[in-house]
Amino acid sequence: MNARVVGAGVGVLLLSAGVALGTAAAAWFALGRLMAWPPSPEHEALAVGGMALVMVLWSLLLWASVRWWAARRQRAAERKAQVAELTQQPVLTLDGLGHVDWANAAFSQRTDRHGPHVLGRDLAQVLGLPECEARTELETAVAHGQALALSCQGSDLHGNPLNWQLEMQPLRDAKARWLGATVVAMDGSALVEATARFEALQAEETRTHQALMDSLDAERQRAEAEREAWSLERTRWNAEQDALAHARAEAEAHGDRLHEELNTLHEGLEAAQTGTWQVDLDTHRVALDTGAMRLVGAASSVLLSRPFAHWAEWLSPDDWAMARAQFAPLLAGTATHRDAVVRLRAPGAEEGQALWIKAAVVAYGADGQAERIAGTVQRVGDAVQGLQQQWQLLRDGEALHGAAVFRLDEHSLVLQASPQFFHLLGRPAQGGEMGWGQFVHQVDDDGHRHALQNALDDALAEDAKGWDLTLPLRTALGAPLWVQCRAEPRAQSAGERAWLGVLQAVPEPARIDVAAPDPAPEPPVRDPLDDRAAAERRLGRDLGRTGRLLAPAWLNLPTQVRQADSADERRAAARRVAMLARSLGAACLADGLQAWDGAEPELPEALKAEIDAVVDAFQMA
Structure with a gap:
């Protein structure tokens, strides 16, 4: 019997005895109260205590009864579950001789053996075991009354194979004598199926684990390949940076050589020989002074021909084509001045001598077309050629610095700039030239325009002065483009100057939003011609x-x-x-x-x- 049920029963008996004693005590106290009238305080207190004790004992009795009833219900449910479990599994019992004396309905239904096919027969025969090691082991255990757990394969009455999972427990008396055994013959096919499912799940787990390991290996190999590719890319990037630094250093060295050449240009130009010439486009009359005649090898000071036709005889074909393209805007009326460096080929002149030819329109007709062109011709050394070469070198090197270069002449105030210069301004190249007024008008802010114009005025009034300004330029997108404009003066010839500069895009200057007083009125734009001393x-x-x-x-x-x-x-x-x-x-x-x-x-x-x-x-x- 379950210990909890026994304990609950003993508790109920003890509480019953206590309740009986408490009831008797309460009755005795109540009787004493009735006999002693009027009751004394001692009797009254005892009566109240007795009644409280009776109520407590009755409550404990009720609680113990409920616990005992619940324990019995639980025990009955457990036994019912055990019985149900046993009734669902094939169960047999053996007598002292090892023969089957009882089999439940589950075993009969499983093996299709009833009555005479089961009772009184050997267990191995009833289970349909063939002659095998498992049958020998089962017969040995039955003969010696030993407990046994065995898996074997038998057959039913019709010879169909059955898988058995046997658990045999021997029954002995108080003197350990063999009385029989209880055999639970569970269906082993479910175990076989479970084993098969377990093996299938284990194989699936093995395949999944292997696939995961293969995926991890592939991912690791891909990561290593990406790391190697990244390392190669970083090496290539470092090489490119080194090459860029080397190219930048070379460009800076070329810039230094350019400054040296420009510094020596003035000396070379002072030693140059100069002559003047003019062309009347109406009469085709070409007039040369003595210096020009000597430089180009002309026999007469007055020549009649088509405009510039004699230059084809004096210059090499390549230089003549270049000069013709350079001076064509003068004849078309789209430019006021031009210059070019060419070499002679005419007899009587020094072969290969370099000349610097300047030309300007000095007279216009009523229709606005050019009527007279005048100019100078100078014999120069390597200084001017070096200037042209360094100018081209500076234009070629602007891609390394991301800047645009320009040259501003002192007298004409015309900018000769590279294509990158016009690209930054968002304007067409216009033959590589641009007026200073157009450039000032390109500045987006009035204050910056005034500052740029004043910087040029100061540079015109003083020798060896340039400017370095940060300016906002108008663009087609609406937002201004901030650039840094730097220029330095360079001497071209005796008494003439030009400014070489760069225009480079820079980030927008940081704005400081603080409360500021009202801005002072902008100073008026100072015209250098108003300052007579500076103009002179x-x-x-x-x-x-x-x-x-x-x-x-x-x-x-x-x-x-x-x-x-x-x-x-x-x-x-x-x-x-x-x-x-x-x-x-x-x-x-x-x-x-x-x-x-x-x-x-x-x-x-x-x-x-x-x-x-x-x-x-x-x-x-």
């Missing part, structure tokens, strides 16, 4: 040579302005005169007229007064 220093460098070159052109300027039919034509003529005055300097003309040795050495006084009035008017403009 700037315009007086070319006294003599430029006046000898351009005096005939100035003779026609008052006539052009005076003969204009409309206000628009007068303004157009005034603009051409102003451009020529700014390019070549107005203050040098009066002295230049005295030194002119052309066709009209003596000028009428009225014409001289008119020319002086025009010069004074443009100086005051």
Whole structure:
């Protein structure tokens, strides 16, 4: 019997005895109270205590009864479950001789053996075991009354194979004598199926584990290959960085050599021989002075031919093609000045001598077309050629620095720039040239425009001065492009200067959002022509040579302005005169007229007064 059920029963008996004793005590106290009237306080207290004790004991009795009833119910359920489990499995019992004396319905249904086919027979015969090691082991255990757990294969009444899982427990009396045995013959086919499923699951687990390990190995190999590729890429990137650093160092060295060449340019140009020439496009009259005749090997100072036709005889074919393309805008009216470095080939001149040819339109017709072109020709050494080579080298090296290069002439105020320069501005190349006013107008902010113009004015007024500014440029996208504009002065020839500079995109300067007082009014734009002393220093460098070159052109300027039919034509003529005055300097003309040795050495006084009035008017403009 279950220990919990026995304990519950003993507890119920003890509580019953306690309840009986408590009830008797309560009755005795109650009887004593009735006999002693009026009751004393001691009797009353005892009666109340007895009644409380009876209530507690009755409560304990009720609790113990409930626990005992619950324990019995649990024991009954367990026995019922055991019986149900035994009834679902084949069960047999053996007598003292080892014969079957009872078999349940599950065994009969399993083996299809009933009654005479089971009772009184050997266990091996009933299970349908063939002659095998398992049958011998079973018979030995039955003969000696031993416990046994055995897996074997038998058959039913019709010879169908059956798998058995036997568990035999011997039954003995108090003196350990053999009384029989209980045999539980479980169906071994379920165990075989479970074993097969277990083996299948184990094989699947093995395959999954192997596939996972193969995947990990492949992933590890792929990671190693990527690491090697990354290492090779990093090595290649380091090599590219080294090559870029080397190229940058070479570009800086070329820049240093450029500065050295530019510094020696002035000395080379001072030693150059100079001559002047002019062409009348209406009469095709070419006039050369003595120096030009000597340099190009011309036999006469006055030649009649198509414009520039004699240059084809004096220059090599390659240089003539280059010069023709360079000076074509002068004839087309799209440019006011050009220059080129060429070599001679004519007999009588030094073979291979380099010449620096300059040309400028000095007279226009009523239709606005060029009528007269004048210029200079100079024999130069390696300094000018080095300048051209270094200029091309600087343009070729701009890709390494990501910057655009430009050159600004002092008199013409025309920018000669590389394609990268126009790419940064978002404008067409325009033949590689751009006016200074157009560049200033490209700046997006008025304050920065004033700063750029003032920087140029200061550079024009003082020698050996450049500028370094950060400017916002207008773009087609709306947002300004911030660039750094740096320029340094370089001497071209005696009394002439130019600025070489770079234009490089930079990040937008950080803005400081703090409360600031009202901005001060912007200073007015200072025109260098208003400062007469600065204008005289700037315009007086070319006294003599430029006046000898351009005096005939100035003779026609008052006539052009005076003969204009409309206000628009007068303004157009005034603009051409102003451009020529700014390019070549107005203050040098009066002295230049005295030194002119052309066709009209003596000028009428009225014409001289008119020319002086025009010069004074443009100086005051």
